[in-house]
Amino acid sequence: MDKFFGNLHAVLAVGFVLAIGILLSPFYTDYVTLDANHIFQWLHVFFGIIWIGLLYYFNFVQIPTMPLIPAEHKPGVTKHIAPKALFYFRWSALLTVITGAILAWLYDELHEGLTFQAGYQLIGVGMWLALIMAANVWFVIWPNQKKALGLVEADDATKAKAGKTAMMASRFNVMLSIPMLLAMTNMH
Incomplete structure (x- = not known):
């Protein structure tokens, strides 16, 4: 077993x-x-749990715990755990958005939600918050984490600044995740 x-x-x-x-x-x-609606809803929730679960892991566990870890043990996190977690984090964000867009299209809510038409404002708020969060993952958090973790060449000052930027962007996503989850779970 x-x-x-x-x-x-x-x-x-x-x-x-x-x-x-x-x-x-x-x-x-x-x-x-x-039907396809049920399959994509299932996949959307599956990938969303991975994405938001990792967002919360980083913010509730890893970030607050790192200062308590002795220096000689930190590479275990920064060289092994964090890069792997960030892989699943960014790809689950993308897959959540893709399956969500397909699902909204299947429900005939994509255009209406994105343009906040009457009756679709709640799902529209959720969509836009998720899109902002996913863009933040790919275009702010990930590029800065690559520097902070030493996955790309950067001097110590750049690493420190990148780590702080990634942390603030990640906390921004935690903040947005709360109303996003409310909007997404209460539409139907």
Whole structure:
């Protein structure tokens, strides 16, 4: 069992097989019409949990804990954990936005939400906040984290400034995530 649970890819594969089994089962199909809306809603929530979960991990756990870690142990986080977490963080942000846009299109809400038409303002607020947050991930947090973590060449002053910029941008995303989640979870 430890070999199976030690393999993340195997666990994910079995998780998806189990979920597909539920999707095709009578206790799902007797009550819900299986269509693209349901598949993309499921994927949107899945990727969104990864994205926001990592956002909260960085802000509630990693950032506050780093000053308490002895200097000789910090490379364990900065060279191994943070780069891997940032990989999933940025790609889950992108996949959340893509699946959300597809879902909004399937619900005929994409244009109406993005332009705040009557009856679509709530989802529109959620969409715009998510787009701002995703852009922040890709164009502010990630470029600055690459410098701060030493993944690209930078002197110590540049690393320190980049780390502070990435942290402030990440905290900005935490702030925006609260109203974004409210808007996204209360539209339907």
